[in-house]
Amino acid sequence: MDFNPILHVDHVRKSYSDTPVLKGINLSIFQGEFVSIVGKSGCGKSTLLRIIAGLEDINEGEVKVNGEKLTTINDEARMMFQDGRLLPWKTLLQNVGLGLTGDWKPKATYVLNSVGLKDRAGHYPSSLSGGQKQRVALARALVHEPELLLLDEPLGALDALTRMEMQNLIESVWKENRLTAILVTHDVEEAVLLSDRVIVIGEGEVLLNKKIDLPRPRSRSNPTFHHYTEEILEVIMEESCVKKSECKIV
Numbered sequence: 001m002d003f004n005p006i007l008h009v010d011h012v013r014k015s016y017s018d019t020p021v022l023k024g025i026n027l028s029i030f031q032g033e034f035v036s037i038v039g040k041s042g043c044g045k046s047t048l049l050r051i052i053a054g055l056e057d058i059n060e061g062e063v064k065v066n067g068e069k070l071t072t073i074n075d076e077a078r079m080m081f082q083d084g085r086l087l088p089w090k091t092l093l094q095n096v097g098l099g100l101t102g103d104w105k106p107k108a109t110y111v112l113n114s115v116g117l118k119d120r121a122g123h124y125p126s127s128l129s130g131g132q133k134q135r136v137a138l139a140r141a142l143v144h145e146p147e148l149l150l151l152d153e154p155l156g157a158l159d160a161l162t163r164m165e166m167q168n169l170i171e172s173v174w175k176e177n178r179l180t181a182i183l184v185t186h187d188v189e190e191a192v193l194l195s196d197r198v199i200v201i202g203e204g205e206v207l208l209n210k211k212i213d214l215p216r217p218r219s220r221s222n223p224t225f226h227h228y229t230e231e232i233l234e235v236i237m238e239e240s241c242v243k244k245s246e247c248k249i250v
């Protein structure tokens, strides 16, 4: 990891109509980092990720990518969504190869193999399980060799075991490809398992920016792991409990 921020979010404010969602977010993300964004439902996590992807306008502040102000789609980034967003009329190979030009098939095949779907290239998305669909969605992001992988709750709809397999896969592709990754998740354990830093957002601001100082691969049964999840949950809970009438763990 070096010390040039690949991404700098500077005093970003965002409102929908007259309702403020982000009220001055400051964040630097460094090359090679894995950073998770957590917080209660509706706090603006996905909005922030879309802003980083260049898919959303902002009201104030700026986003810089490799020192350059972001004014349009972020070409350095690829996004993976919870629902995979595969095209049902295209084969898995064609889905992965979308947007590639020239002799795209060898590259798409290589990346599809790398996510464990070696013999499924000619199949259609309808024949896949939820976990397999997310493998294709991951391959579709990776094939473009992004500097920045943006993960918007990609494992939220998966069963617990498939989710653990996918967490391992995401960690290994992040490492092997030396990516910078930003993960939006509701799952604080998932955030601690995968991240170098966990950012808690609440009330439109960054409430906590926590470095996770644990060797990889991480074990959920490690007492320090538990300590981190407790500390992060406490910040999310406090914000919910103190400032809102209803207390909800996200």
Ligand SMILES: Nc1ncnc2c1ncn2[C@@H]1O[C@H](COP(=O)(O)OP(=O)(O)OP(=O)(O)O)[C@@H](O)[C@H]1O
Residues within 6 Å of the ligand: 016, 017, 021, 039, 040, 041, 042, 043, 044, 045, 046, 047, 048, 186
């Ligand atoms: N396009 C939009 N138009 C109007 N309001 C929006 C729009 N997108 C998001 N919002 C509102 O902005 C707030 C933040 O939404 P966002 O999806 O970023 O939250 P989130 O933290 O990702 O939520 P969740 O964890 O439930 O997915 C919510 O109140 C939401 O209703």
